[in-house]
Amino acid sequence: MEVHPRARERLLDATEDLAFTQGVAATPVDEILRSAGVAPATLYAHFGNKEGLITQALERRLMRWDEVWQSAIDEASTPRERLLAVFPALGRYRMSVPAARWCAFLGVAAESPHPGPQLQKTLASDTQLLTARLKELAVPVVAADHADALVAQLVLVYTGVLGMLLRGMDTERAVGLGLHIAGAVIEAAEGSRR
Protein backbone atom coordinates (compact mmCIF):
# COMPACT_ATOMS: atom_id res chain seq x y z
CA MET A 1 0.00 0.00 0.00
CA GLU A 2 0.99 3.57 -0.59
CA VAL A 3 3.09 5.30 2.03
CA HIS A 4 1.70 8.34 3.81
CA PRO A 5 4.12 10.65 5.55
CA ARG A 6 1.31 12.50 7.33
CA ALA A 7 -0.15 9.28 8.67
CA ARG A 8 -0.81 10.78 12.04
CA GLU A 9 -2.97 13.63 10.76
CA ARG A 10 -4.75 11.33 8.36
CA LEU A 11 -5.64 8.99 11.20
CA LEU A 12 -7.01 11.79 13.32
CA ASP A 13 -9.04 13.09 10.39
CA ALA A 14 -10.47 9.65 9.70
CA THR A 15 -11.31 9.20 13.36
CA GLU A 16 -13.30 12.42 13.41
CA ASP A 17 -15.07 11.45 10.22
CA LEU A 18 -16.00 7.97 11.29
CA ALA A 19 -15.83 7.35 15.01
CA PHE A 20 -17.53 10.61 15.98
CA THR A 21 -20.40 10.11 13.57
CA GLN A 22 -21.06 6.38 13.89
CA GLY A 23 -19.90 5.91 17.44
CA VAL A 24 -16.55 4.63 18.64
CA ALA A 25 -17.50 1.01 19.29
CA ALA A 26 -19.41 0.89 16.01
CA THR A 27 -16.30 1.98 14.13
CA PRO A 28 -13.69 -0.77 13.81
CA VAL A 29 -10.08 0.23 13.71
CA ASP A 30 -9.88 -1.40 10.28
CA GLU A 31 -12.32 1.11 8.87
CA ILE A 32 -10.32 4.03 10.19
CA LEU A 33 -7.18 2.48 8.73
CA ARG A 34 -8.80 1.99 5.35
CA SER A 35 -10.17 5.52 5.31
CA ALA A 36 -6.80 6.95 6.27
CA GLY A 37 -4.99 4.66 3.86
CA VAL A 38 -2.62 3.66 6.61
CA ALA A 39 -1.36 0.38 7.99
CA PRO A 40 -2.29 -1.02 11.41
CA ALA A 41 1.20 -0.89 12.86
CA THR A 42 1.39 2.82 12.08
CA LEU A 43 -1.65 3.53 14.18
CA TYR A 44 -0.32 1.62 17.16
CA ALA A 45 3.11 3.22 16.81
CA HIS A 46 1.54 6.67 17.09
CA PHE A 47 -1.29 6.15 19.51
CA GLY A 48 -0.66 2.94 21.41
CA ASN A 49 -4.19 1.67 21.06
CA LYS A 50 -7.66 2.63 19.93
CA GLU A 51 -8.43 4.61 23.06
CA GLY A 52 -5.25 6.61 22.56
CA LEU A 53 -6.35 7.48 19.06
CA ILE A 54 -9.78 8.57 20.25
CA THR A 55 -8.27 10.57 23.07
CA GLN A 56 -5.92 12.51 20.82
CA ALA A 57 -8.66 13.10 18.26
CA LEU A 58 -10.76 14.60 21.05
CA GLU A 59 -7.88 16.74 22.22
CA ARG A 60 -7.36 18.19 18.78
CA ARG A 61 -11.07 18.79 18.53
CA LEU A 62 -11.20 20.61 21.84
CA MET A 63 -8.44 22.95 20.74
CA ARG A 64 -10.40 23.89 17.64
CA TRP A 65 -13.60 24.39 19.60
CA ASP A 66 -11.73 26.58 22.03
CA GLU A 67 -10.52 28.78 19.16
CA VAL A 68 -13.91 29.06 17.49
CA TRP A 69 -15.67 29.89 20.73
CA GLN A 70 -13.03 32.42 21.74
CA SER A 71 -13.21 34.23 18.45
CA ALA A 72 -17.01 34.38 18.67
CA ILE A 73 -16.59 35.97 22.09
CA ASP A 74 -14.08 38.46 20.74
CA GLU A 75 -16.50 39.52 18.04
CA ALA A 76 -19.34 40.18 20.47
CA SER A 77 -19.74 43.67 21.83
CA THR A 78 -21.69 43.47 25.08
CA PRO A 79 -21.25 41.30 28.17
CA ARG A 80 -24.59 39.70 27.48
CA GLU A 81 -23.66 38.90 23.89
CA ARG A 82 -20.35 37.49 25.00
CA LEU A 83 -22.10 35.20 27.45
CA LEU A 84 -24.49 34.02 24.76
CA ALA A 85 -21.77 33.67 22.12
CA VAL A 86 -21.38 29.99 22.94
CA PHE A 87 -24.50 29.22 20.89
CA PRO A 88 -23.64 30.85 17.58
CA ALA A 89 -20.11 29.56 18.10
CA LEU A 90 -21.46 26.02 18.28
CA GLY A 91 -23.30 26.53 15.01
CA ARG A 92 -20.20 27.84 13.33
CA TYR A 93 -17.99 25.15 14.80
CA ARG A 94 -20.16 22.37 13.52
CA MET A 95 -19.82 23.65 9.98
CA SER A 96 -16.05 23.77 10.27
CA VAL A 97 -15.34 20.20 11.39
CA PRO A 98 -16.53 16.75 10.37
CA ALA A 99 -19.86 16.84 12.15
CA ALA A 100 -20.15 14.49 15.06
CA ARG A 101 -23.63 13.06 15.24
CA TRP A 102 -24.17 15.23 18.29
CA CYS A 103 -21.16 15.92 20.51
CA ALA A 104 -17.91 14.06 20.23
CA PHE A 105 -17.14 14.37 23.94
CA LEU A 106 -20.53 13.40 25.29
CA GLY A 107 -20.76 10.66 22.69
CA VAL A 108 -17.50 9.10 23.77
CA ALA A 109 -18.40 9.56 27.42
CA ALA A 110 -21.71 7.79 26.84
CA GLU A 111 -20.03 4.67 25.54
CA SER A 112 -17.03 4.66 27.88
CA PRO A 113 -18.12 3.39 31.26
CA HIS A 114 -14.52 2.92 32.37
CA PRO A 115 -12.28 5.36 30.52
CA GLY A 116 -8.54 5.16 31.09
CA PRO A 117 -6.89 8.05 32.94
CA GLN A 118 -5.89 9.96 29.81
CA LEU A 119 -9.29 9.70 28.19
CA GLN A 120 -11.01 10.56 31.44
CA LYS A 121 -8.89 13.67 31.76
CA THR A 122 -9.64 14.71 28.20
CA LEU A 123 -13.36 14.19 28.65
CA ALA A 124 -13.34 16.23 31.84
CA SER A 125 -11.46 19.06 30.16
CA ASP A 126 -14.45 19.66 27.89
CA THR A 127 -16.86 20.30 30.74
CA GLN A 128 -14.08 22.16 32.51
CA LEU A 129 -13.57 24.59 29.64
CA LEU A 130 -17.31 25.05 29.31
CA THR A 131 -17.97 25.92 32.93
CA ALA A 132 -14.82 27.94 33.55
CA ARG A 133 -15.25 30.20 30.58
CA LEU A 134 -18.97 30.66 31.10
CA LYS A 135 -18.21 31.64 34.66
CA GLU A 136 -15.83 34.40 33.53
CA LEU A 137 -18.40 35.65 31.08
CA ALA A 138 -21.28 35.51 33.55
CA VAL A 139 -19.68 37.69 36.19
CA PRO A 140 -20.15 40.97 34.28
CA VAL A 141 -23.77 40.05 33.58
CA VAL A 142 -25.23 39.05 36.91
CA ALA A 143 -24.43 39.60 40.56
CA ALA A 144 -21.45 37.58 41.72
CA ASP A 145 -23.53 35.40 44.01
CA HIS A 146 -25.80 34.42 41.13
CA ALA A 147 -23.06 33.61 38.65
CA ASP A 148 -22.56 29.97 39.60
CA ALA A 149 -26.24 29.23 39.44
CA LEU A 150 -26.55 30.93 36.08
CA VAL A 151 -23.59 29.02 34.70
CA ALA A 152 -25.10 25.70 35.76
CA GLN A 153 -28.29 26.64 33.95
CA LEU A 154 -26.47 27.67 30.80
CA VAL A 155 -24.43 24.47 30.79
CA LEU A 156 -27.70 22.57 30.97
CA VAL A 157 -29.15 24.52 28.07
CA TYR A 158 -25.99 24.06 26.01
CA THR A 159 -26.05 20.35 26.78
CA GLY A 160 -29.69 20.29 25.79
CA VAL A 161 -28.83 21.77 22.42
CA LEU A 162 -26.36 18.95 21.86
CA GLY A 163 -28.91 16.39 22.96
CA MET A 164 -31.42 17.75 20.46
CA LEU A 165 -28.93 17.00 17.71
CA LEU A 166 -28.99 13.39 18.85
CA ARG A 167 -32.79 13.51 18.73
CA GLY A 168 -32.44 14.47 15.08
CA MET A 169 -32.92 18.22 15.14
CA ASP A 170 -30.79 20.23 12.72
CA THR A 171 -28.02 22.38 14.11
CA GLU A 172 -29.48 25.78 13.21
CA ARG A 173 -32.79 25.13 14.85
CA ALA A 174 -31.24 23.60 17.97
CA VAL A 175 -28.86 26.52 18.34
CA GLY A 176 -31.69 29.00 17.82
CA LEU A 177 -33.78 27.31 20.47
CA GLY A 178 -30.87 27.24 22.88
CA LEU A 179 -30.19 30.91 22.37
CA HIS A 180 -33.81 31.75 23.04
CA ILE A 181 -33.96 29.71 26.22
CA ALA A 182 -30.63 31.06 27.44
CA GLY A 183 -32.01 34.54 26.91
CA ALA A 184 -35.01 33.77 29.08
CA VAL A 185 -32.76 32.25 31.73
CA ILE A 186 -30.56 35.34 31.83
CA GLU A 187 -33.59 37.64 32.03
CA ALA A 188 -34.82 35.66 34.99
CA ALA A 189 -31.40 35.81 36.67
CA GLU A 190 -31.17 39.55 36.11
CA GLY A 191 -34.70 39.90 37.44
CA SER A 192 -33.87 38.05 40.63
CA ARG A 193 -31.05 40.50 41.27
CA ARG A 194 -33.29 43.53 41.29
Added chain:
Amino acid sequence: MEVHPRARERLLDATEDLAFTQGVAATPVDEILRSAGVAPATLYAHFGNKEGLITQALERRLMRWDEVWQSAIDEASTPRERLLAVFPALGRYRMSVPAARWCAFLGVAAESPHPGPQLQKTLASDTQLLTARLKELAVPVVAADHADALVAQLVLVYTGVLGMLLRGMDTERAVGLGLHIAGAVIEAAEGSRR
Protein backbone atom coordinates in the same frame (compact mmCIF):
# COMPACT_ATOMS: atom_id res chain seq x y z
CA MET B 1 -26.83 -24.71 35.38
CA GLU B 2 -30.03 -24.04 37.23
CA VAL B 3 -33.23 -23.67 35.26
CA HIS B 4 -35.12 -20.40 35.38
CA PRO B 5 -38.75 -20.38 34.37
CA ARG B 6 -38.89 -16.58 34.28
CA ALA B 7 -35.87 -16.39 32.03
CA ARG B 8 -37.42 -13.67 29.89
CA GLU B 9 -37.98 -11.27 32.75
CA ARG B 10 -34.61 -12.05 34.24
CA LEU B 11 -32.93 -11.21 30.94
CA LEU B 12 -34.73 -7.91 30.65
CA ASP B 13 -33.83 -7.05 34.24
CA ALA B 14 -30.19 -7.86 33.65
CA THR B 15 -30.20 -5.83 30.45
CA GLU B 16 -31.46 -2.77 32.30
CA ASP B 17 -28.92 -3.29 35.05
CA LEU B 18 -25.94 -3.73 32.79
CA ALA B 19 -26.44 -2.50 29.25
CA PHE B 20 -28.12 0.75 30.25
CA THR B 21 -25.45 1.63 32.78
CA GLN B 22 -22.29 0.54 30.97
CA GLY B 23 -23.44 1.01 27.42
CA VAL B 24 -24.76 -1.63 25.05
CA ALA B 25 -21.58 -2.30 23.09
CA ALA B 26 -19.57 -2.36 26.31
CA THR B 27 -21.84 -5.05 27.71
CA PRO B 28 -21.24 -8.47 26.19
CA VAL B 29 -24.16 -10.83 25.91
CA ASP B 30 -22.23 -13.24 28.12
CA GLU B 31 -22.35 -10.82 30.98
CA ILE B 32 -26.09 -10.40 30.69
CA LEU B 33 -26.46 -14.16 30.57
CA ARG B 34 -24.32 -14.65 33.65
CA SER B 35 -26.18 -11.96 35.55
CA ALA B 36 -29.53 -13.45 34.58
CA GLY B 37 -28.31 -16.98 35.25
CA VAL B 38 -29.61 -18.05 31.88
CA ALA B 39 -28.17 -19.95 28.94
CA PRO B 40 -27.36 -18.37 25.56
CA ALA B 41 -29.88 -20.35 23.58
CA THR B 42 -32.64 -19.10 25.85
CA LEU B 43 -31.85 -15.52 25.04
CA TYR B 44 -31.89 -16.11 21.31
CA ALA B 45 -35.09 -18.14 21.54
CA HIS B 46 -36.85 -15.19 23.17
CA PHE B 47 -35.31 -12.20 21.49
CA GLY B 48 -33.68 -13.34 18.27
CA ASN B 49 -30.51 -11.39 18.82
CA LYS B 50 -28.90 -8.79 21.03
CA GLU B 51 -30.67 -5.88 19.36
CA GLY B 52 -33.99 -7.61 19.95
CA LEU B 53 -33.18 -7.90 23.62
CA ILE B 54 -32.23 -4.26 23.86
CA THR B 55 -35.32 -3.21 21.96
CA GLN B 56 -37.69 -5.08 24.23
CA ALA B 57 -35.91 -3.86 27.33
CA LEU B 58 -36.42 -0.31 26.06
CA GLU B 59 -40.08 -0.99 25.33
CA ARG B 60 -40.69 -2.23 28.85
CA ARG B 61 -38.86 0.78 30.17
CA LEU B 62 -40.93 3.20 28.14
CA MET B 63 -44.15 1.70 29.50
CA ARG B 64 -42.95 2.26 33.05
CA TRP B 65 -41.86 5.81 32.32
CA ASP B 66 -45.23 6.48 30.75
CA GLU B 67 -46.98 5.32 33.93
CA VAL B 68 -44.75 7.28 36.28
CA TRP B 69 -45.08 10.45 34.24
CA GLN B 70 -48.84 10.07 33.87
CA SER B 71 -49.36 9.58 37.58
CA ALA B 72 -47.25 12.65 38.33
CA ILE B 73 -49.51 14.61 35.98
CA ASP B 74 -52.60 13.24 37.69
CA GLU B 75 -51.34 14.39 41.05
CA ALA B 76 -50.71 17.94 39.90
CA SER B 77 -53.46 20.46 40.37
CA THR B 78 -52.88 23.32 37.92
CA PRO B 79 -52.18 23.33 34.17
CA ARG B 80 -48.79 24.84 34.82
CA GLU B 81 -47.92 22.16 37.38
CA ARG B 82 -49.10 19.45 35.02
CA LEU B 83 -46.84 20.82 32.29
CA LEU B 84 -43.88 20.91 34.65
CA ALA B 85 -44.64 17.49 36.14
CA VAL B 86 -42.25 15.84 33.70
CA PHE B 87 -39.33 16.96 35.86
CA PRO B 88 -40.32 15.59 39.26
CA ALA B 89 -41.57 12.51 37.39
CA LEU B 90 -38.09 11.98 36.00
CA GLY B 91 -36.62 12.18 39.47
CA ARG B 92 -39.11 9.67 40.81
CA TYR B 93 -38.70 7.38 37.82
CA ARG B 94 -34.98 7.17 38.21
CA MET B 95 -35.35 5.95 41.76
CA SER B 96 -37.77 3.25 40.67
CA VAL B 97 -35.72 1.52 37.97
CA PRO B 98 -32.12 0.37 37.61
CA ALA B 99 -30.61 3.76 36.87
CA ALA B 100 -29.31 4.17 33.39
CA ARG B 101 -26.17 6.25 33.41
CA TRP B 102 -28.23 9.03 31.84
CA CYS B 103 -31.07 8.04 29.52
CA ALA B 104 -31.52 4.54 28.19
CA PHE B 105 -33.08 5.74 24.94
CA LEU B 106 -30.62 8.48 24.11
CA GLY B 107 -27.79 6.24 25.21
CA VAL B 108 -28.80 3.47 22.84
CA ALA B 109 -29.46 6.01 20.08
CA ALA B 110 -25.99 7.45 20.56
CA GLU B 111 -24.30 4.14 19.91
CA SER B 112 -26.64 2.88 17.19
CA PRO B 113 -25.82 4.64 13.94
CA HIS B 114 -27.89 2.17 11.95
CA PRO B 115 -30.65 0.73 14.11
CA GLY B 116 -32.88 -1.97 12.68
CA PRO B 117 -36.50 -1.05 11.98
CA GLN B 118 -37.84 -2.31 15.31
CA LEU B 119 -35.23 -0.56 17.38
CA GLN B 120 -35.61 2.60 15.34
CA LYS B 121 -39.32 2.60 15.97
CA THR B 122 -38.84 2.07 19.68
CA LEU B 123 -36.30 4.87 19.91
CA ALA B 124 -38.61 7.23 18.05
CA SER B 125 -41.52 6.36 20.31
CA ASP B 126 -39.66 7.91 23.24
CA THR B 127 -39.36 11.33 21.60
CA GLN B 128 -42.88 10.85 20.26
CA LEU B 129 -44.36 10.33 23.72
CA LEU B 130 -42.39 13.26 25.06
CA THR B 131 -43.50 15.78 22.46
CA ALA B 132 -47.09 14.59 22.09
CA ARG B 133 -47.87 14.65 25.78
CA LEU B 134 -46.10 17.93 26.39
CA LYS B 135 -48.14 19.40 23.57
CA GLU B 136 -51.41 18.37 25.21
CA LEU B 137 -50.25 19.83 28.50
CA ALA B 138 -48.98 23.06 26.96
CA VAL B 139 -52.22 24.02 25.27
CA PRO B 140 -54.01 25.07 28.48
CA VAL B 141 -50.98 27.09 29.53
CA VAL B 142 -50.10 29.22 26.51
CA ALA B 143 -51.86 30.50 23.42
CA ALA B 144 -52.39 27.77 20.84
CA ASP B 145 -50.01 29.35 18.37
CA HIS B 146 -47.22 29.36 20.93
CA ALA B 147 -47.66 25.79 22.12
CA ASP B 148 -45.39 24.12 19.56
CA ALA B 149 -42.57 26.53 20.21
CA LEU B 150 -42.90 26.07 23.96
CA VAL B 151 -42.91 22.30 23.61
CA ALA B 152 -39.70 22.37 21.58
CA GLN B 153 -38.09 24.46 24.28
CA LEU B 154 -39.24 22.15 27.06
CA VAL B 155 -38.01 19.10 25.18
CA LEU B 156 -34.63 20.78 24.94
CA VAL B 157 -34.59 21.50 28.66
CA TYR B 158 -35.66 17.96 29.49
CA THR B 159 -32.96 16.62 27.19
CA GLY B 160 -30.49 18.94 28.86
CA VAL B 161 -31.36 17.47 32.24
CA LEU B 162 -30.56 14.02 30.90
CA GLY B 163 -27.33 15.27 29.41
CA MET B 164 -26.29 16.70 32.76
CA LEU B 165 -26.56 13.23 34.23
CA LEU B 166 -24.04 12.10 31.65
CA ARG B 167 -21.81 15.01 32.68
CA GLY B 168 -21.91 13.57 36.19
CA MET B 169 -24.51 15.71 37.91
CA ASP B 170 -26.75 13.95 40.40
CA THR B 171 -30.40 13.45 39.51
CA GLU B 172 -31.91 15.74 42.15
CA ARG B 173 -29.81 18.70 41.21
CA ALA B 174 -30.29 18.20 37.48
CA VAL B 175 -34.05 17.90 37.89
CA GLY B 176 -34.12 20.99 40.10
CA LEU B 177 -32.17 22.98 37.53
CA GLY B 178 -34.43 21.80 34.74
CA LEU B 179 -37.53 22.75 36.67
CA HIS B 180 -36.15 26.20 37.29
CA ILE B 181 -35.24 26.79 33.65
CA ALA B 182 -38.55 25.42 32.44
CA GLY B 183 -40.26 27.85 34.75
CA ALA B 184 -38.38 30.75 33.22
CA VAL B 185 -39.18 29.50 29.74
CA ILE B 186 -42.89 29.30 30.51
CA GLU B 187 -42.88 32.79 32.07
CA ALA B 188 -41.32 34.13 28.91
CA ALA B 189 -43.87 32.33 26.73
CA GLU B 190 -46.76 33.63 28.83
CA GLY B 191 -45.24 37.08 28.64
CA SER B 192 -45.05 36.99 24.88
CA ARG B 193 -48.77 36.23 24.76
CA ARG B 194 -49.75 39.38 26.59
Added chain:
DNA sequence: GTCTATATCAAGATAGAC
Protein backbone atom coordinates in the same frame (compact mmCIF):
# COMPACT_ATOMS: atom_id res chain seq x y z
C1' DG C 1 -37.91 -23.72 26.73
C1' DT C 2 -33.83 -24.53 28.57
C1' DC C 3 -29.30 -26.52 28.88
C1' DT C 4 -24.11 -27.68 27.33
C1' DA C 5 -20.91 -27.30 24.01
C1' DT C 6 -19.21 -25.21 20.06
C1' DA C 7 -19.03 -22.87 15.57
C1' DT C 8 -18.11 -18.63 13.35
C1' DC C 9 -16.41 -14.34 12.89
C1' DA C 10 -14.74 -9.88 13.58
C1' DA C 11 -11.84 -6.91 16.11
C1' DG C 12 -7.83 -5.19 18.51
C1' DA C 13 -3.16 -5.68 18.53
C1' DT C 14 1.71 -7.48 17.25
C1' DA C 15 5.98 -9.57 14.59
C1' DG C 16 9.33 -8.81 11.56
C1' DA C 17 10.92 -6.94 7.07
C1' DC C 18 12.14 -2.70 4.77
Added chain:
DNA sequence: GTCTATCTTGATATAGAC
Protein backbone atom coordinates in the same frame (compact mmCIF):
# COMPACT_ATOMS: atom_id res chain seq x y z
C1' DG D 1 7.91 5.13 10.48
C1' DT D 2 5.62 2.40 7.59
C1' DC D 3 4.40 -1.82 5.37
C1' DT D 4 2.48 -6.96 4.95
C1' DA D 5 1.02 -10.73 7.20
C1' DT D 6 -0.67 -12.84 11.15
C1' DC D 7 -1.79 -13.78 16.01
C1' DT D 8 -5.03 -13.87 19.75
C1' DT D 9 -8.98 -12.85 21.89
C1' DG D 10 -13.47 -12.29 22.89
C1' DA D 11 -18.11 -11.80 21.23
C1' DT D 12 -22.39 -13.17 18.74
C1' DA D 13 -24.93 -16.76 17.56
C1' DT D 14 -26.13 -21.85 16.67
C1' DA D 15 -26.40 -27.19 17.05
C1' DG D 16 -28.26 -30.78 19.27
C1' DA D 17 -29.63 -33.09 23.60
C1' DC D 18 -33.02 -33.10 27.36
